[in-house]
Amino acid sequence: DAGVIQSPRHEVTEMGQEVTLRCKPISGHNSLFWYRQTMMRGLELLIYFNNNVPIDDSGMPEDRFSAKMPNASFSTLKIQPSEPRDSAVYFCASSLTGASTEAFFGQGTRLTVV
Amino acid sequence: SQQGEEDPQALSIQEGENATMNCSYKTSINNLQWYRQNSGRGLVHLILIRSNEREKHSGRLRVTLDTSKKSSSLLITASRAADTASYFCATDRGGGSYIPTFGRGTSLIVHP
Secondary structure (H helix, E strand, O other): OOOOOOOOOOOEEEOOOOEEEEOOOOOOOEEEEEEEEEEOEEEEEEEEOOOOEEEEOOOOOOOOOOEEEEEOOOEEEEOOOOOHHHOEEEEEEEEEEOOOOOOOOOEEEEEEEO | OOOOEEEEEEEEEHHHOOEEEEEEEEOOOEEEEEEEEOOOOOOOEEEEEEEEEEEEEEEOOOEOOOOOOOOEEEOOOOOHHHEEEEEEEEEEOOEOOOOOOOOOOOEEEEEE
């Protein structure tokens, strides 16, 4: 398996534009996580899906952020409209649900909103 | 809110020395994990220790867990320049929740 695949790796956009980040989890994994990493706040959980269903979205900053998982092999995180404070590295991770399983991370998408 | 917090925030050592990083957390857990992040890359899992375990080894890594003190330590023995990275502990929220929640990490620099 190629691991968790995220696209794009880098995204530069203007304030007010819509941004869509994509993630392909590892085949067979049934848990998917979106995290955001900044120097100020560290690594924050945004949303957690289990079996394609959003279970915990308490970390989603505000209504400008939305996430979907239409099937087991694809998820998107959308920001509309984007703001400069959304600039960060966004990570997607997947795992098998359970007490003794590790999370596998993608390489991340570095988002810059100017 | 963050469950785990690493200490120190930064650590600078010479090659061959041991590096010790600590993690404290707030609530009961099912397990605790340590991850490594090289600059510009995603996190990579290093080791998992269950709440009923006290110590675990993997190569040059040694992890301890003290649930009474809600703390864990990661020891890297005989460090190498290639160990330079950020190290994070991740805890779940206990019960039936297995969502990894991360601290801010320890930045380790190993000088050759």
